[in-house]
Amino acid sequence: MMNETRKGKNGRKRVWKVIFSVLLIGMVGTVAYLFKAYSDIGSTAESIYTSVNVNEMREEEIEVETATQPISFLLLGADTGTAEEERTETGRSDTIIVCTVNPNTKTTTLLSIPRDSYAEIVGYSDVYDYYGDYYDKMNHAYAFGGTEMSINTVQEFLNVPIDYYVEVNFDGLVDIVDAVGGIEITSPLTFDFYGPQFIEGETRILDGYEALQFSRMRKQDPEGDLGRQKRQQMVIKAILDKVLTMGTVVNYKNILATLEDNVQLNMSLDEILSIASGYRKSMENFQQFYVEGEEMYIDEIYYYYVDPQERLRLSNILRTELELPEITIDEISTSANEPYYDTDAYSTDSSYSDTTYDSSTYGQSDVYTPNYSDPYSAEESYSYEDTTTQDSYYEEATYDSAY
Known part of the structure; x- marks a missing residue:
């Protein structure tokens, strides 16, 4: 009887030893996995980190480690070619x-910000020996001076500091969406574009190619480019929602490989981890704004003109979110050849309708719809060469824009 008791006790000890061993191995494996993941993340962070030398607009440095200061980003969807084409450094x-x-x-x-917005291209004169301020379409800043010129141009346009940037190339959107396992989107309207079809009110999981086409279409949208901007923001929010879920951790290698191939940013690994943890809750609540303007032609070339009062309105919205003092119209840069702008026609308390939108009202008549029609543009297409006539524009439109 005593021997049986001893055998029972020894058996239970062996079971607990086995359980303990399994747990120990599991813990060691988890630590090794996390260490490997951290190492991979660090390697990727180094490969995609690209510093920029931009005009400083902050009076104090940002310390994201404390997660107490509001921060700003510039998100750039840059067309530098595709995997099937010879990728270029500019676009x-x-x-x-x-x-x-x-x-x-x-x-x-x-x-x-509409890509055709008429803006001062900050730094152009330094690079091209141009005398005086140079104005052009906003998206030309990237072609002329890359990320740095783009950031400085946006800062000048809105008088807000840009702390960080994230740049994604043509293939990036497709690969990132595929890497996170697709994104959930409810289409605000019915359309088809280069294959994929979308039904108004239908919620479905989009793969990378479908997400790209969903965010590209413009001409079938009754809101034109404004509608496209809204769909682009829907895609960005859906990607963030997916990335912030724990379900994508197991696929971190695919995500990291995608980032290495398609993304550039100016955040260190420590900053990335601090933002991902300390600012995570802030990325779950979104408010969205759009730029009000009108079409304009200079030498028969289309531009989207945004008057200084509208830029002031948007500037103060962003500055309020960044907990910076509001500014006046005198602190918004203007050109001596500013089209349409008459200081007597505006006052600092001039009211504009709020162009925020709620997803439930997207596509309804109560949402602001500016005229974005561009008679020179083929469907989402253009050439890298500037054009001056409609005929030459169509002749030189040789490829589809990524976004």
Whole structure:
């Protein structure tokens, strides 16, 4: 009887030893996995990190480690070629979005800037020996001076500091969406574009190619380029929602490989980890804004003109989110040849309708719809060469824009 008791006790000890051993091995494996993941993340962070030398507009340095200061990003969707084409170092930034993240109000704000916006291209005169301020389409800043010129141009356009940037090339959107396992989107309208079909009100999981086409279409949208900007923001939000879920951790290698091939940014690994942890809750609540303007032609070339009062309105929205003092119209840069602008026609308290939107009203008549029609543009297409006539524009439109 005593022997049986001893055998039972020894058996239970062996079981607990086995359980303990399994747990120990599991813990060691987890630590090794996390260490390997951290190592891979560090390697990727180094490969995609690209510093920029831009005009400083902050009076104090940002310390994201404390997660107490609002921060800003410039999101650039840059067309530098595709995997099937010979990729180039220059191109045009066809998606330009200013993003602010406020950890105190737990709010993320997105402002889409139309790519054809008439703006001072900051730094152009330094590079091209041009005398005086040079004005052109906003997305030409990237073609002329890359990321640095794009950031400086946006900062000048809105009088807001840009702390960080994230640049994604043509293939990036497709690969990133595929790497996270697709994104959930509810289409605001019915259309088809280069294959994929979308039904108004239908919610479905889009793969990378479908997400790209969903964010590219413009001509079938009754809101034109404004509608395209809204869909681009929907895609960005859906990607963030997916990345912030734990379900994508197991696929981190695919995500990291995608980032290495398609993304550039100016955040160190420590900054990335601090933002991902400290600002995470702020990225779950979004508010979205759009630029009000009108079409304009100079030498028969189309531009989207945004008057200084509208830029002031948007500037103060972003500055409020960044907890910076509001500015007046005198602090918005203007050109001596500023089209249409008459200081007597505006006052600093001039009111503009709020161009935020709620997904439930997207596509309804109560949402602001500017005239973005561009008679020179083939469907989402253009040439790298500037054109002056409609005929030459169509002749030189040789490829589809990424966004």
